[in-house]
Amino acid sequence: MTIPFYVSTAIPYVNAEPHLGFAYEAVLADVVARHARARGHDVRFVTGSDEHSLKNVLAAERAGVSVAELVRTNAARFAALRDTLDLSTDVFVRTSEPRHRAAVERLWRALAERGELYRAPYRGLYCAGCERFVDEGEERCDEHPHAALERIEEDNWFLRLSAHGETIARAIDEGRLRIEPEAHRREVLALLRAGLRDVSVSRSVRRARGWAIPVPGDDTQVIWVWLDALASYASAIGYGDDDDAFRTSWRDARERVHVLGKGILRFHAALWPALLSAAREPWPTRLFVHGYVTVEGAKIAKSGAAAISPFELVARHGTDAVRWFLLRHLPVDRDGDFSLDRFVAVHDAELANQLGNLVARTVTLIERAGGHVPSAHAAHEGELEHALRAEVDALATGVDEALDRFAPHDAASAISRVVLAANTYADRRAPWSLARDPAARAALETTLFHLADALRVVAIVLAPLLPTTARAIAHQLGADDLDALDAPGLRVRRGAPIFPRIAR
Structure with missing residues (x-):
């Protein structure tokens, strides 16, 4: 009997086409999935597209198209990476799908029924790039230091995140939630021991431009895109519409692994376990964290000069040449340059x-x-x-x-x-x-x-x-x-060179 093994990428915003940074993450996760399959595990490898971000709304406005059209077009390009990068993904989930909405609504109701949510005013600064309220005392976002922060005043729904910090820290200490590389484990423990604060998990319909999943029972609010996005890890495998499939792929899995970039670690190491605890579901067992890809020293932005298309790179030089460079020359424990x-x-x-x-x-x-x-x-x-x-x-x-x-x-x-x-x-x-x-x-x-x-x-x-x-x-x-490939006696079959030199 094979043992279930779950692995996912994070799901990217689809305000533009994929760049090399997400290609890197997809290839890393594919290696985890293929290695597990080679060991006899029944792998479910999940990826998808994060479609309810305000960034997507603003990108559609700039392009003069509907948000639905923009996310549909770009999500298709992210899905096409499966063939381009030779990924072994099993599921691609879009957060605008009905099955995903059903999962988010189920999760929200589970939180509400267990007293994990309350309504309160929010007054503070917001980073649209991260889709989060910055911590009190911060004047800029570390991930988007040059972006102007928006001052927000509105009544929202809050999650009692502060109640879960000690539980999560204990699980990390005991090895039930492993975070690798080690430096990121220490980073998360420092965050947890400093104390978590409750987090706003909804936004006003007005500020979201109506492009989001509504809060069940509250027509003035929509669900925060990070709660929405994290739920995709469950909606992709049946949470909300197929409990047997979800049990097989998640609850019974030997490992539940997320591969993600260092900039979104806090959401996966604090918010996601808290949401799962509140919903009485198992946590991930491992968070595999990688650094950023820079291009000749510049941080990649989907629409910036450093945005290299993985499609063009593969078309010119081949899939495995690209995979090799990403895997061999971009160590996960630090940023790597292309x-x-x-x-x-x-x-x-x-x-x-x-x-x-x-x-x-x-x-x-x-x-x-x-x-x-x-x-x-x-x-x-x-x-x-x-x-x-x-x-x-x-x-x-x-x-x-x-x-x-x-x-x-x-x-x-x-x-x-x-x-x-x-x-x-x-x-x-x-x-x-x-x-x-x-x-x-x-x-x-x-x-x-x-x-x-x-x-x-x-x-x-x-x-x-x-x-x-x-x-x-x-x-x-x-x-x-x-x-x-197990014994002498095989008759060789000479073929074309597997890696001809690149003409320059």
Whole structure:
């Protein structure tokens, strides 16, 4: 029996087309999902679009189109990332869908029935970029320091968030809610121990321009977009309309993982557990937090100069080349920078010259030696073989450990080291020279076995990161799928270079 495993991205505002920052998050979450599937879990991988933001309303006004048209068009572009980035998503939920509204209304009523909501006046400053009231004493928003804050005075519904802080902190301390990397865990604990304040979870119909889910039983108010958005994690899998599906995908899941950017951590580490506690539902088990993507030092904005289209990048250079750069060269524990020059340099050095070269030289040499992956001869195994074997044997464990602690950059680095080690081994054994000496046949077969076996393991562990490349390596080694990469004797099938150098 497979064990349910839930993973999601955050759902982005759809006031414009996707940029590289969200592509990064989607690929990170896909690696988590694929790694869990490879371990036999029944994964539900969820993403979607956040459509009730005031940012979407303002973007539609600037474009001269209806809000419904703008969010429909842009949501379709976010959904199209599934094919462009080779994502294994199972559900794409739009917050304007009827199933989502049913879930939000159910959650609201659960909060109201349990006394978690009350009506009170709000007087303070609001950041439209974050869709939140800034804390008392703040004069600017850390995430949008150059944006003017709006002064708001209105009566709203409030959530008793302050009542949940100690419970959440205790769960983090005990490991029931894991936050990785560690620096973000410490950040959340500091926030919780400083004390949470009750939070306004509704807005006036007037200020929302009527574009939001109405508060049940109060026609003057709409539901705050953050409560609305967080509920998408549940609405996507049946909360509100299919309790059996929700139980299977969420309540019974071994892991409930959210992959999110550092700027929205407080909503996921404080507000979301509080909402779930109040509704008597299980919490997420892990929050995997990543840094921002900058472009040549500039923070990405959907409509700014630093907004790079993932569609255009993939069209020019291929899906797995983009996935590799994002995973290998943007460590999750800090902000990472993208530049086209660096991308090209990485592609040629690591993918074309190392991985692509290893595949091409290994398959070509095996083909010339008879076409089948040979067996090793113990009498011809020496220090070079033993050293390469030690690195290859340690690779799967190292990749698993890195992915378990949400460090795909470390997993990619470990794979790179083994590819480099295999190429170095080939250079030192020089099988092209051995092939010219009939008396060296056993040494040649031993060398080719070790090169093919290194590629076998590389393909298997590479599959969550670069699924198309992993399949291509398996195919050239003679296997129809990764599970068949298990023994010598396969007949190789030389194909086109998997990563040709980028013409400049």
